[in-house]
Amino acid sequence: MGHDVRVVCPKFGFMKPKPDWIAHERPLNVYMGRDIRFAKVWETRLPDGRSPVYCIEYNEYFDVPTVYASGYLDYEREGYRFAFFSRASLDLCNYLDWIPDIIHCHDWTTGLVPVHLNSRELNQPLGKAASVLTIHNLQFQGIYTSDILEFSGLPRSLFRADGLECYGRVNYLKGGIYHSQKVTTVSPNYAREIQTPEQGFGLQSTLRFKASDLLGVVNGVDTVAWDPNTDPKLPVPFSADNMEGKAACKALLQQEMGLEQGPGRPLFVVISRLFEQKGLDVLMHAAPKVLEAMHVQFAVIGTGEPDLEYGFSELARRFPGRFATHIGYNDRLAHLLYGGGDCIVMPSRFEPCGLSQLYGMRYGTVPLVRSTGGLVDTVEQYDEATGEGTGFRFEHLNPEALYYTIGWACATYYDRPHHFELLRQNGMRRDFSWAEPAKRYEDIYRWAYQARNGRGSVIK
Incomplete structure (x- = not known):
């Protein structure tokens, strides 16, 4: 550009x-x-x-x-x-x-950059530089005692409610939000959610104050690295126009994960950090009932909280051949799960954007997600009447809702296979590249520069 x-x-x-x-x-x-x-x-x-x-x-x-x-x-x-x-x-x-026109900061770790910039006069070096702060996850804010101000070189006068102060401590992210010309986050729905007490992590009032400068832009993906037609980590390539290779990926995935062989049953996959944020404790509790009632398989790869690692390992021992768990991360195996899975499960408590559902759709693996954050913006609900949509969404985070939605996906897989294939095709043909997000950020940079330097100012 x-x-x-x-x-x-x-x-x-x-x-x-x-x-x-x-x-x-x-x-x-x-x-x-x-x-x-x-x-x-x-x-x-x-x-x-x-x-x-x-x-x-x-x-x-x-x-x-x-x-x-x-x-x-x-x-x-x-x-x-x-x-x-x-x-x-x-x-x-x-x-x-x-001297840049825009300094684009990411998360609390760079939250003091906009504060420093706003403490400089416009005629000083960097004085005209505007700041844009992107919040990738509001949960992490960088909260410390006020002693940090002397070390940072920032004046004590900035330690106030409309700046760095938050419940008597310095909050890097809050300071960055207040002092940036524009604040972005990684999906429009997450930008709305973080202004509420349920998802605001104590900063909802600050974000509502900055609402006119708060924008959501969905992340893109590297469409070269994540292309099932050229992915060297898959045993056989495939594309939306020729899906034959996906069956070979599923067969190899079943073999490597120790699952019962055969293409007939839906294979649900999880590629995730095993943390409570991801709602995987809910899946852990729903899985036994699902496996007892439905003809399905699960493959899980990830690492994280010991309780979840143990719980998913126990499910693999309890349901051999039907539930498989790999504790750790293996990039080749992760690509194989995307390539060989039928549905990717993401029951997140909150999800600022989410990339796994985008990778899943690129690989014809239909997302089954909770309606939160960027999952709402990127996964279009399946319409049983028309077959339109790209996945299955549910609202309430509990084992019963997840059980019902997995059952819905299974019923579609078995009883409406043409609709399930439509969901695959719809997702694979969506554009999740960086082309549109890049254009959106170009506009945001222009607006930020004008907010810093005056409406008529133009980025060089």
């Missing part, structure tokens, strides 16, 4: 420089309040070779084995880690002598 796009991220300890990475010789000065810290800058490029990626190395905060905190002490340190990163990202622009 012709824009000069650059990416900045921390260089964590587990990130090993590759041969094409360039180490900048000059240190990056990072101005943290009264202190100056010296960081190292690594430069590489995105796979397309066009957009540079800058990785900031500062071992005191970034030499860690995982991206996010793993305990209380690390959680407190995480506040300093991302306060440093937010400031370093802005100082990097001056270091590169590159």
